[in-house]
Amino acid sequence: MHPDPSTATLTDPGDGAAHDPQHGLPALRAGLDELVEVTGRVRAALASVVTGRPALADLTVAVLLAGGHLLVEDVPGVGKTTLAKALARSIDCRVGRIQFTPDLLPSDLTGVNVFRSATDEFEFRPGPVFNNIVIGDEINRASPKTQSALLECMEEGQTTVDGTTHLLPRPFLVVATQNPVEMEGTYPLPEAQRDRFMARLTVGYPDAEAEMLMLDRQEAVSPLAHLQPVTTGATVLRLADLVRHVHASRAVKQYVLDLVGATRGHPALRLGASPRASLQLLKAAKALAASSGRDHVLPDDVQALAVPVVAHRLVLTTESRLGGTTGEDVVDEILRRTPVPASTTGGY
Template identity: 55%
Template structure:
């Protein structure tokens, strides 16, 4: 009689409490490298669990790349860094087919985009043609080359850093590219105490070496499945769409947020609720995340620019003036 091959059981979907516990431990690991920036760390983890991508805009040397690398190490994920330069080619990002002399066939050599977390360093220093090589990967989780489609591994997250566009040798990101980032944050300069602590800890060697994985990419993938079960009431969805629609009619904006922004805001709100210990989204989750998710997608009018308004201020004003649904 033949022995039956045992069926390997799939790992169970974690509870929201288990997800929150792992997230807290991941945040503790990242804080070893990025001191005094709990909000930025929280956002990076939130975007990962919401299956989005993160844009970090700030001046050089404030820890943009270190945040991405620390996140990858803490989840034991595969990380690749793409240094965007003016001479970088799209095939350097996505991959290229190379002719193999031994078997007389073309073989696809994956580019830097094939990783769990891709660090796009100084993305605005590459040409728009090269920047656009990320569009399909970020929107659909796949790469098309030479008539074939290659699926990217899960979880997949692009963490792109860029210097302000006023700095020499940069190209502004096209709107289609910015719209694919779920959230945009700034690191900011560290507080004096945190900067002194950084000097002290750096004396002992590279701080990234102190990070130990507290979970793996398999758990992260299962956690995203658990978070998809967080309930979003119809009234919350209506509130999200109303907020986004108000950016399209604002007198201070010449370009409002896209329908993709509505989807990203809903996904991010689910994660925010889960990390707060709830299996349902409340209006406060949406309010808290709206400026971070929407501000980088909109364009100010000339009058708003003359008045020295910022994207964040305009979006915050829209949030404040939009009637939120009652929780009763």
């Protein structure tokens, strides 16, 4: 249905005119070769720790390159925190970890001004959000007030403490884990907080073969203990900038808008996806295309990411929720009935 990526033309994001494929953009092409090689190493590092679930590594890498934040949701013990730690250890950068608890305060995340009598002035002591990768473990065990301390950090890459704004380092990625809200001692994430996460993934149980492999590998020692960095934060930042130059045709952009727009009038939903969902779905699709070695986005990329990027932003009606409908069900249904754009002139 879709063209061979190796023969598709590279299209100029500015005017939509196709370039001669023999005279494409060599810098972008060379950069994509490096990007594929680096992301392959990151995927391998994640797969060595979280066995039998390659789709998790693909989505995690896409969110990393797209400059988004990742929410990992599932029951305890399936590897949520292990996945987050594996990503952090595979990248040579500053890492901070926050264990969310009911008594955690916003200042425990962002930092606090401390008065120093020796200098007769306040000194800012940064909190754990001042790292490149921030692991928020069991984020929904903290109160909504503490959860909201991350809103400015995740959206604007900065935090304001006592009226003073402090920039956060780049790259900046929050990988948060949470347990299902039905479990004891949890608080549902507010809609505005969920909307800040580019994607939500569910780890799920491994199959029998993968679980046996996990037992063999971890019988004596945790694989995290031997995981070494395979790239640097500076490289990730440079490759993320490259991803922004991956081309998305007007037809693909319209497909994104059609999918997201269909949620806003869906009878099973009280609140559809925001324009931020459209932006982040396109960014993630560009990252997935780039990690596949392509300089352009296909509808397949959008389809692969629609559920993890859009579903967690939807607010179901009471009737739908009581009837067992989920956000994933709604997005799957929209994907089935939304026409896929046809390829034109040998490419998208």
